[in-house]
Amino acid sequence: MSKTTAPEMVWKLSDFEIGRALGKGKFGNVYLAREVKSKYVVALKVMFKADLTKHKAVHQLKREIEIQSHLRHPNILRLFGYFYDDNRVYLILEYAKEGELYDKLRKMHAFDNQTAANYIYQIIDALECCHSRKVIHRDIKPENILIGANGDLKIADFGWCVHSPSSRETVCGTLDYLAPEMILRQPYNEKVDLWCLGVLTYEFLVGKPPFEHKDQLVTYKRIVNVDVQYPNEVNDLARSFINGVSLL
Known part of the structure; x- marks a missing residue:
């Protein structure tokens, strides 16, 4: 998924085919997804802005994105990128097939x-x-x-x-x-x-x-x-x- 490393890439929801739910978190859900052009399978974490604001977690999320996106290790889940729309924030994550x-x-x-x-x-x-x-x-x-x-x-x-x-x-x-x-x-x-x-x-x-x-x-x-x-x-x-x- 080389596109995710390109800083000029601006992602949007239509770039992905969304599959089944993988799990549920405090601020939203995680879904199996596939990038349309490359067919690369990822996990898409979808969080609601209203929930993040309500729980004062916006700064926490920004810190999470900043830190995890720069960590490269085979035993650390990769954060490929992120994007957002009017209501939600989306994290593009490595798909760990065998779960928790x-x-x-x-x-x-x-x-x-x-x-x-x-x-x-x-x-x-x-x-x-x-x-x-x-x-x-x-x-x-x-x-x-x-x-x-x-x-x-x-x-x-x-x-x-x-x-x-x-x-x-x-x-x-x-x-x-x-x-x-x-x-x-x-x-x-x-x-x-x-x-x-x-x-x-x-x-x-x-x-x-x-x-x-x-x-x-x-x-x-x-x-x-x-x-x-x-x-x-x-x-x-x-x-x-x-x-x-x-x-x-």
């Missing part, structure tokens, strides 16, 4: 050691790319990781991403994956993504996040105290890795 990693994890309950290690290696590689460009994702979790046609993972949903400053105190992301410094409203940096990596590894192997509890206050306390309780099936190497990234 979350769905695969729920279906299998947990991954075996080899699968988990392979997946974590790919996420590490993608995060190294992000951090080398001073980008913090801030919301790494199974729902925000997609699977491509060849089985490779793709980090997606850069809605909470930010260019890393020397310190940052904004609380964002998903409760089970929040780092202690976020909960304590302390300055933080790209290491919050590494904390998420430890939580993700645990969830891959056990089937649920390590601090999950029906009482949110208990979850907060367990995170701040780094209270990780391992089932017997988690081996020593995995425990060492999780503890290592959690205590950075």
